[in-house]
Amino acid sequence: MEIAKVNQGIDLKDYNDVWIIGELIDGKVHPVTIELIGEGKKLAEKINKKLNVVIVGHGVKGITERLLHFGVDKVLYIEHELLKDFNTEGYAITISDLIKERKPEIVLLGATSIGRDIGPRIAAKVGTGLTADCTKLEIDETDGKLLQTRPAFGGNLMATIICPNNRPQMSTVRPGVMAKAVHVDYAGGEIEVINPKISKDDLRVKLIDKIVSGKKRVNLIEAKVVVSGGRGLKEASGFRLIQELAEALGGEVGSSRAAVDAGWIESPHQVGQTGTTVRPDLYVACGISGAIQHQAGMHESKYIIAINKDKNAPIFEICDFGIVGDLYEIVPAMIEAINEKHFLEI
Numbered sequence: 084m085e086i087a088k089v090n091q092g093i094d095l096k097d098y099n100d101v102w103i104i105g106e107l108i109d110g111k112v113h114p115v116t117i118e119l120i121g122e123g124k125k126l127a128e129k130i131n132k133k134l135n136v137v138i139v140g141h142g143v144k145g146i147t148e149r150l151l152h153f154g155v156d157k158v159l160y161i162e163h164e165l166l167k168d169f170n171t172e173g174y175a176i177t178i179s180d181l182i183k184e185r186k187p188e189i190v191l192l193g194a195t196s197i198g199r200d201i202g203p204r205i206a207a208k209v210g211t212g213l214t215a216d217c218t219k220l221e222i223d224e225t226d227g228k229l230l231q232t233r234p235a236f237g238g239n240l241m242a243t244i245i246c247p248n249n250r251p252q253m254s255t256v257r258p259g260v261m262a263k264a265v266h267v268d269y270a271g272g273e274i275e276v277i278n279p280k281i282s283k284d285d286l287r288v289k290l291i292d293k294i295v296s297g298k299k300r301v302n303l304i305e306a307k308v309v310v311s312g313g314r315g316l317k318e319a320s321g322f323r324l325i326q327e328l329a330e331a332l333g334g335e336v337g338s339s340r341a342a343v344d345a346g347w348i349e350s351p352h353q354v355g356q357t358g359t360t361v362r363p364d365l366y367v368a369c370g371i372s373g374a375i376q377h378q379a380g381m382h383e384s385k386y387i388i389a390i391n392k393d394k395n396a397p398i399f400e401i402c403d404f405g406i407v408g409d410l411y412e413i414v415p416a417m418i419e420a421i422n423e424k425h426f427l428e429i
């Protein structure tokens with residue numbers, strides 16, 4: 084295989100440290116970066132290595148300084164005016180050059196649009212493998228290798244993948260799965276500014292314009308409350324009721340894939356294995372059976388309330404409070420009760 088050939092004869096002992104490839108959106112740190120720092124710290128401690136975060140951009144030194152409050156050892160800030168906006172080739176070239184030079188042991192990226200775009204390109208450039216969409220990362224106590232676990236075969240089994248002969252060991256991790264690193268007052272660590280050699284000729288993709296969608300962004304990952312509707316709604320207009328309950332609870336609207344496939348709601352609302360992973364304080368599942376692929380995206384919610392007219396629906400096996408009955412009777416009663424403030428605060 085080509086990759087094996089590229090890395091034939093590498094000495095695994097030359098590789099050190101855990102790297103997080105950080106992500107910025109509209110000048111702010113993407114939440115997945117803080118989640119990866121939390122997870123990366125645990126892995127780095129287990130293998131007795133340092134934790135570094137890579138940030139690519141231009142004029143964002145202030146942001147890199149803020150990252151030092153999350154317990155990282157070093158921020159490697161790749162700074163260049165051509166990298167002010169995200170650019171597939173610019174990011175992939177500069178990050179992979181730095182990996183080749185510094186040789187990290189583990190590299191983690193968010194399984195976001197950016198991470199999914201540059202992750203495989205970087206892996207190919209440095210001659211290693213990549214495990215996409217991991218939901219669990221551990222260190223093998225016997226040999227210190229990274230155990231990268233992700234759902235396989237439609238979520239019916241969890242596959243643990245290792246990268247025994249190539250370095251770095253690379254994974255993308257789904258947003259919302261790992262716990263965030265804790266912010267501390269003390270800013271430890273240091274910032275190293277790296278000025279890459281890169282020219283306009285290296286970048287075939289040109290940013291012509293940015294068009295911001297007029298629609299309100301769905302923010303399921305950050306939501307404290309998510310109210311989701313499924314096929315049990317029977318029709319698109321059922322989501323008006325879900326929206327009303329979500330508003331009464333101050334939350335966001337989620338959905339099962341069946342509701343998205345039926346065209347009742349747009350895909351950014353989908354919760355589950357091929358949708359978003361959420362871990363709110365409260366998840367309310369209305370007319371959702373609780374298929375394993377749906378559970379994969381919400382089972383870590385603090386409290387789960389399920390409303391379903393089938394008492395044998397699998398969702399009742401994982402919920403904290405289950406209501407057997409017709410959602411079209413129960414949800415309006417809940418909205419009324421909340422609006423009359425008869426509900427206890429969670």
Ligand SMILES: Cc1cc2nc3c(=O)[nH]c(=O)nc-3n(C[C@H](O)[C@H](O)[C@H](O)COP(=O)(O)OP(=O)(O)OC[C@H]3O[C@@H](n4cnc5c(N)ncnc54)[C@H](O)[C@@H]3O)c2cc1C
Pocket residue numbers: 237238312313314315316338339340341342353354355356357358359369370371372373374375376377380390391392393396408409410411
């Ligand atoms: C590779 C793969 C990836 C997938 N990824 C996802 C994913 O990310 N997210 C996801 O959700 N699914 C995913 N699925 C699909 C998943 O397997 C299920 O098909 C889907 O979750 C079912 O959606 P549902 O619960 O809304 O519908 P159903 O399974 O049809 O359940 C509808 C429920 O509504 C109840 N009901 C009906 N009427 C009422 C009423 N009036 N009041 C109360 N309850 C009522 C029924 O009793 C039933 O339990 C994936 C599948 C595959 C193969």
